[in-house]
Amino acid sequence: MSQIVTTHNLSKRYADTYCVKDVNLSVDEGEIFGFLGPNGAGKSTTLKMILGLARPTDGKVKVFGKDFKANRRLILSQTGSLIESPSYYGHLSGLENMRIVQRLRDIPDKNVAEVLKIVRLENQKDKRVGQYSLGMKQRLGIAMALLSFPKLLILDEPTNGLDPAGIGEVRELIKSLPQRYGITVLISSHLLSEIEQIATSVGIINDGKMIFQGSMDVLKKKSQQTIMIKTSNNRLAQELLSTKGLFPFYRKDSLVFENFTDEQVIQANRSLLTANIDVLRIEEQKKNLESIFLEITGKERSL
Template identity: 75%
Template structure:
């Protein structure tokens, strides 16, 4: 696979504190790369360095196989972005704002109309942007980033301000971009459920350090399922299962057993019933992406 973005020990220091510390990102062509972390983790700072909006304190950025510092104009001509919040002229209409970007990007009229249609603003294009809802402004920002139909699209928290229906629309849009338009997407978010649903690859950053990078399948493989069983006498059930080579742990009125297959679960159930212990409930528990994140960072903190 072709590498679209590669950073080598990318760092950004403010005073004595590192906001980004030796981050090595790798984004492949056709990826929807989810850049995940809590607020203040260093996501936006990293994206700004990828776009030349912030100067790295150390390390190197390579995009499309070319070092950013030496090929800035060429790289940016093939990159679209929305960082933190969209910029617009509130007294102009959506279409007039798009025309400004059109001139800057030197793209045909068709691109403008296609981008507005993709984000479903084609019916609101003649309305002043100052009268747009927060979600509509966010969609306009994405349309501006899409207007040149770039090879790389970088979106920083693109679902901010959107209602559930709008979030679903943007999710579908982002998922379609690699296949429909050949656009590789790097999307940052603190919304774990969103990243889980749209990303093919993921990077997890916390306090400026990249803690995990790989495919979504690889991350989810860390979520080993467990079986939770509730009986009429968990203490007696625990002793019985111990005698048969299992290692249940009692937690929150449940017996938790790791890595049991269906046959082993059925066997444990028969064992308990045979000993006169009624099994009230059997559940499969799997770690959520949020739980994996908290375990990777080692911190019980709000995302």
């Protein structure tokens, strides 16, 4: 599988402050790569450098295996993007806006009708864009990015400001692109639930630095199961279970066991009851994606 986007020590500094520092990103062909991080983490700046909209302070960008600086025109001809928010002329119709992009990029007429159908705007194409809802404007922006049926589609927070129905529409559209059209998608978001539902691979950036990169399955494996046991005497229970080869640690008012099997739960419960230590509660807990993110970043802050 070939790599569509790679960066090497990509950095961007403003004055003495790095907003992106030594980012090594790798996006494989045919995947939906979720670029995840809090607002201000450096996602948009990284995407702008990949597209040549911002000049890197240090580092290199390769797209389709080619150096971006030396092959800028060729790379951009095969790339579609929507960064931050759609650009449009509000007094023109959706179709007229599409025609402008069509002429600028020298794209055949059939593409216009096809992408409007893909984003479900074919019945609204003659309406002035200024009268579009936020979701319709977002879909128009995606249509403009898709107009050339690029090999690579870069979307920066495409569900920003949308209602649940609009988010669902954009999500289903993006999920269909690799299989239907062979398009590789690089999508940034601060919405953990969206990335979890849409991406095949994920990169997590925080304070300008990449702190995780891998498949969604690898990230989910970090969601290890824990068993919490609360007893009438936790300290005595911990001492007893340690002699049985079971080594819990404390969390709040319970004993916590990681990767505990059903047989070990039975063993622990039986041992405690035999020793006349009352078992008040046995709970199974599993980390969700947000908990994993907070653990990886080491920061308890909401996205």
